[in-house]
Amino acid sequence: MDTFKVAVIPGDGIGPEVIDEGVKIMKKAAELDGRLQLEFTYFPWGCEFYLKNGKMMDEDGIEQLKSFDAIYLGAVGYPGVPDHISLWDLLLKIRKEFDQYVNIRPITLLNGAPCPITGGNKENIDMLFIRENSEGEYAGAGDWLFKGKPEEVVLQTGVFSRKGTERIIRYAFETASNAGKTLTSISKGNALNYSMVFWDQVFEQVSKEYPQVQTYSYLVDAAAMYMIKDPARFEVVVTSNLFGDILTDLGAALGGGMGLAAGANINPERMFPSMFEPIHGSAPDIAGKGIANPLAAIWSASQLFDFLGFNDIGENLISCIEKTLEEKRVLTPDLGGSASTSEVGARVAEILTEMA
Ligand code: ATP
Numbered sequence: 001m002d003t004f005k006v007a008v009i010p011g012d013g014i015g016p017e018v019i020d021e022g023v024k025i026m027k028k029a030a031e032l033d034g035r036l037q038l039e040f041t042y043f044p045w046g047c048e049f050y051l052k053n054g055k056m057m058d059e060d061g062i063e064q065l066k067s068f069d070a071i072y073l074g075a076v077g078y079p080g081v082p083d084h085i086s087l088w089d090l091l092l093k094i095r096k097e098f099d100q101y102v103n104i105r106p107i108t109l110l111n112g113a114p115c116p117i118t119g120g121n122k123e124n125i126d127m128l129f130i131r132e133n134s135e136g137e138y139a140g141a142g143d144w145l146f147k148g149k150p151e152e153v154v155l156q157t158g159v160f161s162r163k164g165t166e167r168i169i170r171y172a173f174e175t176a177s178n179a180g181k182t183l184t185s186i187s188k189g190n191a192l193n194y195s196m197v198f199w200d201q202v203f204e205q206v207s208k209e210y211p212q213v214q215t216y217s218y219l220v221d222a223a224a225m226y227m228i229k230d231p232a233r234f235e236v237v238v239t240s241n242l243f244g245d246i247l248t249d250l251g252a253a254l255g256g257g258m259g260l261a262a263g264a265n266i267n268p269e270r271m272f273p274s275m276f277e278p279i280h281g282s283a284p285d286i287a288g289k290g291i292a293n294p295l296a297a298i299w300s301a302s303q304l305f306d307f308l309g310f311n312d313i314g315e316n317l318i319s320c321i322e323k324t325l326e327e328k329r330v331l332t333p334d335l336g337g338s339a340s341t342s343e344v345g346a347r348v349a350e351i352l353t354e355m356a
């Protein structure tokens with residue numbers, strides 16, 4: 001039997017509440033399957049840790065995480081701790097140090113999930129967003145000149161390296177090719193006259209290596225419109241860090257809301273651990289009430305199984321989430337129900353057992 005080591009960082013707010021359910025489901029799924037064993041190690045890092053210790057994670061935190069196969073993260077963020085600290089000193093630090101340059105965000109409207117547009121269903125809302133996760137507009141490059149003076153100028157530079165741009169686009173082509181799906185590149189070459197012209201050029205070049213993949217290119221503004229008007233156009237999508245950040249939140253809304261949206265931060269070369277997380281934040285408004293929706297965390301657990309090579313377990317978990325949604329019996333308030341976080345987790349576990 002294969003044994004995998006999973007580092008669990010529950011984090012803040014609703015993070016620990018939803019992660020608890022995700023871990024229970026992973027344990028159950030592994031136990032029912034019998035081919036693998038998961039070993040979980042918990043790390044108490046996050047904003048509460050910061051308030052006590054003046055840092056978001058241990059000094060040698062990255063070293064500690066290196067030997068794990070995967071990282072399972074809840075959410076970080078806390079009122080009173082500036083977002084740039086909680087984000088840069090934990091989440092972005094892990095993404096960067098472990099070169100998790102691929103962000104995978106499935107946007108599929110499962111049966112039973114609410115959708116803000118009329119006519120939305122699983123057939124027309126079924127996309128896989130592949131977001132560049134290491135550079136672009138979030139490279140942290142820029143300058144702040146003449147601070148406070150009338151001539152003050154602020155620069156935020158998008159960084160697009162040949163290596164960084166090629167590798168994400170190639171990953172997207174590989175994914176689309178393996179899945180037999182179309183690939184859409186989303187950029188903005190008409191206005192961003194360096195970065196996005198370059199992006200389009202690289203997309204064009206790499207596409208030559210994959211003649212079997214049908215490709216499309218959209219400007220980001222048009223893509224935002226069509227995701228609402230005609231989402232069926234999009235299958236596998238590749239885009240830059242900033243555009244991906246924005247469009248995948250739009251996608252989260254299309255797919256049933258923040259309580260259902262999962263994301264994976266992947267280091268495809270497997271030199272370092274990859275990280276799996278529900279994409280929602282710590283949600284201080286509902287933290288501690290036991291009503292956070294754990295389905296996003298369970299969906300990210302499904303991505304974790306995919307990554308470990310157990311796609312059948314991953315798919316099975318999605319079916320369990322879908323059954324839970326379709327029944328409409330045990331759901332948290334964000335989905336119109338009145339169940340608690342742990343009741344939803346328990347229902348998914350029951351369905352998993354019934355299906356085994
Ligand atoms: P952070 O500052 O850490 O990003 P946040 O409050 O901004 O936290 P978001 O993920 O942006 O959290 O979510 C916005 C709102 O959506 C939350 O305040 C909460 O009301 C709701 N929400 C998010 N995730 C969930 C969930 N899993 N279950 C139920 N409601 C959720």
Ligand code: MG
Nearest residue numbers: 280281282283
């Ligand atoms: Mg937020």
